Amino acid sequence: MKPPEEKSRSSPLKIRGFPALNAAFLCLFTNVSLMYLYPLALEKLYVSPAQIGIVMGVFSMAAVAVRPFLGLLIQRTGEGSVIFPGLALATAAGLCYPFLDAFGPLMITVRVLHGVGFSAFIAGGFSIAARSIPSKNQGEAFSFIGAAITGAVAFAPPAGEALIRAAGFDALYIAAVSALPAAASFCRAAIRNASLTPPVPAPAAEVYRIVLAAGSFLPLLVVTWCFSHSQSTVLNFLALAAEQAGSSGGKFFFLCFFTALITLLTAGRTGDRLPKVYLLRVFLPIMALSVAGIPRLIGSPYWPLPALAFGISLGMLFPVLNAMAAGVTPVYAAASMAVFTAVYDGGFITGPVLSGWMAESTTLPAAFTSAAFIVGAAFFVTLAAFRKPNP
Known part of the structure; x- marks a missing residue:
């Protein structure tokens, strides 16, 4: 048995x-x-x-x-x-x-x-x-x-x-x-x-007060937005970065998504065995480095390095963030997941807008660098806000 x-x-x-x-x-x-x-x-x-x-x-x-x-x-x-x-x-x-x-x-x-x-x-x-x-x-x-x-x-x-x-x-x-x-x-x-x-019915103000007051939820939302904002920047501007470098964005997309898919299918149990905060602290910096490296390496023989790093970090961070959000307030899971997914999707609005403005005002590599700094900042949020291994 x-x-x-x-x-x-x-x-x-x-x-x-x-x-x-x-x-x-x-x-x-x-x-x-x-x-x-x-x-x-x-x-x-x-x-x-x-x-x-x-x-x-x-x-x-x-x-x-x-x-x-x-x-x-x-x-x-x-x-x-x-x-x-x-x-x-x-x-x-x-x-x-x-x-x-x-x-x-x-x-x-x-x-x-x-x-x-x-x-x-x-x-x-x-x-x-x-x-x-x-x-x-x-x-x-x-x-x-x-x-x-x-x-x-x-x-x-x-x-x-x-x-x-x-x-x-x-x-x-x-x-x-x-x-x-x-x-x-x-x-x-x-x-x-x-x-x-x-489901547990409760007044709207009470439900969201409880959800947002959960000790680790607001920092988790900040980390989630940083993650999705940077992810969206890459997805929206990768083709343009490849074109400027005289390279192909298609091969990067394929290797990145294939790597993410394999990671999701094979490494998901890792997020249940190891402290989730530790996984955030490992893979957020990896994602930041990969985002910063994309416009600088995509036209070189080393383009697989940021593609692999970005794909692995996507595959590890997505389930960890979702699992942490699901465990914040189990009684009000519907409300907490609604807020979490809204913030996640919000990054797909701010990513193209803010990074597009940065690219137009400065350069496209600068837009990737700013996105890298944003997801890198999420690492410091985990250090400051999550004192316990599993919030």
Whole structure:
């Protein structure tokens, strides 16, 4: 008979409902990743680059703006009451894309509704993970979720490009929207099979007061924003850095995401065995060095060094941060994960904006350097704020 400790370390894939939840994340991010190609369609409609930025940006802005309200609603009524209407809303928005033929209020409205629907799934999906996975398995569980997301981000856009070449943009829209009913089906199975404690209703002000007052939560949010801001800077400006260096961004993306995927699939249990704060203190500096090195090494024979370092740090930091957020206030997991994911997504808004301003005001390498300093500052936050090994 296995001892209790060994049982607690069994794979999260054996936990009822978790494989279905992981499949739902894969489907949702397949939808989102296919729509990363939407700027190609907008260009064909003669939408200006500035307007393309607005169209793509309002998706994330809407998702972040509604996340805390969705978290509170989940806390009161449960995940299903938010996830399924959200996926229905995203599906309705997805069906509108073939009929959008010009930049304007209708296009912006569709993107906002799509973002709100996406946000509903994120709020509910991460709440299910936080409430159904035992704390000793959460690091590995969030690694699997990260692997599903990374797999979709890595493979959906190339598949979408092939669809566009073969059958046009309508085929892309059909493929993207088809992933959403599949996500709903997997979510239904996850909720039906998972062992979820009943939500604890409480006044909104009280819930978020408790969550934000948790000793380690605010510093964790700062670290999370630093991480996602720097990650977003790399994802948005890597291609430009490669072009300026006369190199290929594609090979960097492939090696980086492949490394992150392998790390997520193989090293997730490390976050459950070792103190999570120590892992932050190891991999935040590695990420900072990799970000600073990208524009300086991407055109040299040493380009794999920042690609490998960035991929490994992504694969280690994503599940650790999620597991720490899930454990801050387990009773109010829906609210805490809603705030956490909103801050994480907020970094994907500030990354391109602030780093773009820095690149325009100075140079592109300076933008990468500033992002490296920001994620490096997160290391010092962990030294100052997290006194215990596992906050």
